[in-house]
Amino acid sequence: MGRPDPRIKKAVEAMKALGYTEGRVRPVLGQLRKIYDNNWDFIEEGGYLVLINALLPQDEPATKMNESRDGARNMGKRKVLEVAIQDEEDDIDEDVAPLKRRLRNTSLSLGSPSSKKPNEEDPKHEDAEMTELPPLKRMYLRRKGERGSAMHVSNNASPSFSSSMSLESEEVPPIKLLSADSVVADTDSFAGALIIVDDEPFTDHRPMIPENCSAPVLEMEKSIMSVEERDGETDITLNNTTAMDVLPSVTVSDMVKAGDESGAADISMELVVVPDCDISADRWRALRSKKDITVGKENVEIPWVNEINDEVPSRFRYIAQSVVFRDAAVKFLVSSDPDDECCFSCIGDCLDSSPMPCSCTIAYTVDGVLKEDFLEARISEARDQRKQVLQFCQECPLEKAKKEEALEPCKGHIKRKGMKECWIKCGCGNRCGNRLVQRGIHNKLEVFFTPNGKGWGLRTLERLPQGAFVCEYVGEILTMQELYQRSLDNELTSPVILDAHWGSEESSEDEKSLCLDGTRYGNISRFLNHRCLDANLIEIPVHVESPDQHYYHIAFFTTRDIQAMEELTWDYGIDFNDDDCPMKPFDCLCGSRFCRNAKRSKKAKKVLSIA
């Protein structure tokens, strides 16, 4: 970064004398310099006439300069700050390419896409345009106390930006940009809006915001993609994933980090229009169409499609492995515990160890699927009530979590036999056939919008044989208290209770009664819909890192051969008549003839008959 150009300073000072702030002038000046190829003679001519004209609002001729300036000031008194949602596909102009962003000292400089059409790439055309002196109004985020125009922020990637709000202060409040890693400490004294900038798509990426925070909070994904001025207000369209893929060099979060995080009011953000493109329109289109919901975190890309309507998947943070939220006591042990059933002496592949196969190979065949008898036994345990063994807790963790004085009796938990995979403490190698779940997803899958009212679902794009591992349920590892607190806070949860051992001990420690919640943090299994009884997937407890019975993986295997394009489903095990069920009730649309949701509404039945 070089020394500031004295001519910029001079131009800024001249415009300040006319009532334009530095942040207002700089981006416009930047564009003029581009357009005039940094020829200052043109810009300085007539006392910065082109600059003044460019700063004027769109619908006012240069002769009304003074009135316009007053108008600009008045706009500063507007009080609206709205977040609107726009559909990604509709919103992005195919011919628009993202532009460069530049970082200047502590102020934040963002590029926005040019609104030029391809034929406008011709410099002659630009000149022709400039002779008409089009307005170059741009929005910038101001320092505390500065006035500015109202702005609309639109995100073209996420449907969850549905909130809108008004700021009733006389002046446009300061805005503090937060990256996901930020911790907000001074919010009680902060009078402006907090903008959380998320630099990963489909993720829920919130910094720690204290409960007493009174500032309005907006969430944005990544960078600003386009800015448009309409009726004196500024529309900002935010970038989506692909634009960042194109421009990995500086993210907004980086800029925030580079800026002065200590004082919200000192962070200013200005938009710099840089009218040259980094990528071709074709490349841009190709990148946009590459929608991998795993954001590169799995072995395979998993696209999402919606052939039904304009909805896009809601935001969550994609994780390929479960993570402890806060209190859950989960230990991953590498010590050579003598009680730990580990094949210390194995070498290579446990499924191929002759003359005697290793004793840990109870579940998988050499073809990498579940043994038929093992699978059949698990299916009957899950589906056939006569074969189910129920365990009853003395003090059921589901009840204890409610912290009520009198505990309701335990309703029983199905005892489920799981299996154990070899792991790093075993003697075998990474390619051992007894390591399937831990190697992750390897099939071609797709998240799709279901045509029959269930929202998003997961389907396979290729044929899957019976007993094949598909994916595991990944999410936050929560204690039952933490889960219960989320429901008290009215948070959406989709928990899977890890209750295979419950009831086998006299009492369970609170921090060891666990569940997985894939709502905020999760993997593709959060898109698996429920089907009563005859689902094509079954969940099986799999121990990998921990011999501790309290924590295990929930792995989904196919119950039968599944054809390409079939939706993948599992039986959530919901008792639709149990109001205490941790899963939020819904009208079941599974279509199974064994459907347990007797109270299904007429509407649900109608949807089913249409589908």
Ligand SMILES: C[S@@+](CC[C@H](N)C(=O)[O-])C[C@H]1O[C@@H](n2cnc3c(N)ncnc32)[C@H](O)[C@@H]1O
């Ligand atoms: C774990 S999510 C599954 C993904 C979800 N469909 C989505 O759009 O994100 C569970 C939610 O999906 C919907 N769902 C799942 N199975 C369903 C079914 N059989 N009938 C109706 N809705 C279902 C319910 O809204 C349920 O709360």
